[in-house]
Amino acid sequence: MMDQIAEQISLIGQRIPKPDGAAKVLGRTQYINDMVLHRMLIGKILRTDRVHARILRLDISKAAALPGVHAVITGDDTPMIGIGVNKDNPPLKSGTVRCIRDEIAAVAAETEAIADQALALIEVEYEDLPAVFDPAEALEDSAPQLHEDKPGNVGLSYNISYGDIAAGEAESDVVLDETYDLHYVTHCCMGPGCVLAEFDAMGKLTIYSQTQYPYNFKMDLAPTLGIHPGDIRVIQPPVGGAFGSKLDVYPFEPICAFLAQKTRRPVKLVFSREEEFIASPTRQPVRAHIRAGAKKDGTLTFRDVNCLLNNGGYTSWGATVPYVMMRTFSGHFRVPNVEFKSTAVYTNNPFAGSFRGYGNVQATYVTATLMDKMAEAVGMNPIAFRLKNAQEPGEVTPQGSLLKDCALADCITIAAEKTDFLKIYAANAKVETGRYRRGIGIATSLHNAGGAKIHKSDGCGTILTMDDYARVTLITGASEIGQGIDAVITQIVAEELGVPMASITIVNDDSAIGPWDVGVHASRTTFIAGNGARRAAIKAKAQILAAASKEANVPAEEMELRGGHVVQSDNGVSIIRLDRLLRAMHFAGEDAELVMVTDYYEPPSEPEGDNHYGDMSAAYAHAAYVAEVEVDTMTGHVRVEKMTVVQDVGRVVNGLGIEGQIEGGIAMSIGYGLTEDLRIEKGIVKNPSFRDYKVATAPEMPEIAYHFIENDTPEGPFGAKGIAELPAIVPAPAIANAVYNAIGVRFDNPPITPEKVARALHGGQDGGDQ
């Protein structure tokens, strides 16, 4: 009993491998694609090949007669109840198709081959309707109208106005007027879309889903299926990537459920890669027109932003990204007068969903390159100009974000110092000869880092239980979609309870077990679910120490948990082994108790009110990234040689996890800035394959230098902030600024492909994209 338990090294900040990593690398992970259930059928969707047309005839009789086919359904069999943000997208379309991804029929068959054959036997006749693909054209009076109840093709609009633009303009010495065209990219999840649906004999639905918001998913799925949300159980096997693409209900999910309902058998539906490119949501394309001013001394005076969003045929989260964009335009750097207007306009293109960075990718591409243009226009260097306009800790943005521990100036200063920015910048700009030219560029941004209160609650439920052997089961509402929350929560709980990480099991894959959480988005999970897990662990600890106090007659305040023991705080001497104590608590006759605690953590943030005002996150974070590039002035190829990351992370919880997030974000952002381009011409996706849609591969990854700013944000778990989106937001404009430094050319229409660079430098006449 006199064992002395050595003080444990804190787990916070350690490099902890993802617990799901080994199985994935070994090929043992069972994804939904791999699942086979008894009597399972294969579902397939027939998509239209028109961009806007009336369906004159849809004949499924031959398909239905094919042996091995168990069901063929069309919009005539399923309710015309829309899903998505505007509820404008019935899972199966009847009457009219509005974009190339439109689902018009679906089959369930015994094999994939039979299902394919059945699709081929479905006969469709159309009458083509006039189509419109450009959002500006779609706003014209003469444009075809896509949805009867959306006159003028306006899907959604967002507007804010703070201060006085005219006054801001009047005091400006420099006014820039710029237009950006931000393109389509898509998530490129390694695991393509899939779902498996099964109804039990009582009519309750179990859906094996890739969703990243299981609880509200039930609410969004139920109406179109005509069942009660409570009768849906969502099971979440491991997913091969989500990145925001699984934050809504998409037609294939209710379609699969309809097929399961009709056949009374489990039905699995898996996208082909081509289907994944055509029929999963994209990042929201934005045409941004911005006027902005500054005084000679560098003080920003106003930003006046007008955005047109190509909404495509239906409305998913893509149309709502202005919600995030406006926080960057109004709140990133001190801007006294701001107006932001955006309109999402229906067209006959495919539609956008949510995507890591959520509008801030677009807003930061604009602001971060515009800051450089403005610096040049007022004759300041990019660092001094940014520092002049950086907010101080405690400042409140026009929209009400309280930047309690604002590290923007620190990020900029450290980034400049670590890269010797000003010296290299000046030297590069002087070089005007030679095939290969080097450039350096900085970009910064601001993102919510303590959740985002866009729903009634931004909370997360947690249940913590301990068994007789001091093993912990932590049930959290927060999903693991590859982002690494399982490791982070394990660390946090192990840290609080003084137990080995191996003794903790995380359960978060079944909506019938887990408590509510709003979903994996907005860089919120470490912050929100991490706080929830920590608070649950603290409650469990209090219960344990109270019991230990009774058992050993030592005041609870003089004890702590360490190395699987209850120890005396002052000398670390073991009072009782934790598992023994738990058994003693459990088998105590009438006083018996189990350690079983619950927590619901609601962050101290507020929903937006009028004029989109409100402190909607419990923390905000800044980052400054510096890109160093080499441009081949002949081929136009841009190589990113180094990325220096300076990011306010509050506190590093998992060193490996944070670097993984940043690396992945940089890869995505290099894709956004340089190579990825979903080519949609007249509504048709021209490059639906990895052959012609270019994601960055290993050789394109630059050297990465990390500098974390760790100031322990007061509300964060162990001081941590959310970190996951900034890495996908900031690199692309840093690269664009570096390209400018190298060759003196601006690209306001990413991606900066070799051809665009070559055209800019050598002029090109015939064809192709200018």
Add this chain to the structure above:
Amino acid sequence: MPWLKFMAATRSRSGFNMNEIANYIAVDTIEEAAETLAAGPVTVLAGGTDLMLQTEAGTRSYAATLMNIRRVAELRGVGLEDGSLTIGALTTVSDLLADPIIGAHCPILAETADQFASPQIRNMASIGGNICNASPAGDLLVPLIALGAEVALVSKADGALHSRRMPVEEFVIGPGASKLGDTEILTFVHIPSQDGAAGAFRKFGPRPALEIAIAAVAVTGRIEDGKFAHMRVAFGAVAPTPVRGRAVEAALEDKPATDETINAALAATDADISPIDDVRASAWYRRHLIRTLTQEILADVFRA
């Protein structure tokens, strides 16, 4: 013969093409292969890195018999005789990269192999498959044309094996089209002695690796007495097939190895190529790249 019967279904983009392989056969000798081909519609399978993708995508369908030739041992490897090389059709791109004979006598093929796909694909991809696939952007075709390589094509009729030879340049006739007869198998690639000539291959795609060329250039020849001599030039991805650069060759041959000559050669590239605009690149950009890559080879390799 190990006949295996099975059914396979392939699908096109919207599942409209359903076709079945009735027979699968894996042959061990050239003769067996030729016999099987003589017996009726056959699809030849080598590494499958083109075939499988094309059938999956529905741009091509299987014949009733699928014949795997990968067990034909005599078709893999590189031989050297009097300075000429014989390369078996099943020799993989990885083999080309590592083979000491290639390294010593025909390094341009190793250089090409190094810019080809990824290691995984190189391990499967065969030289014969690259030639028979006849892609305008097929990488190996470009140096093979510059090298003056010939293919040997074998068939069986009236109880006897027949073999014919033709230059690679003539063999490929359009995107995906070649002079390969329905009953023929490509057995060997013959490369005439290069007699110490230099050579270089360059390709460009937006990414540094795992990339289909949007322009490719191969040049062989040497500098004799300060003049370009025995120059052979080929271009890839800028015409319906990889093409000889005859105008460029003429601009170089027997001319002093100077900037002036090189500039004249670059000006001549336009006459040799007929690029198009497509989703990967515009015609303008392909022309620009051809000049850039040709200049790089002539200035950096030949005059270095």
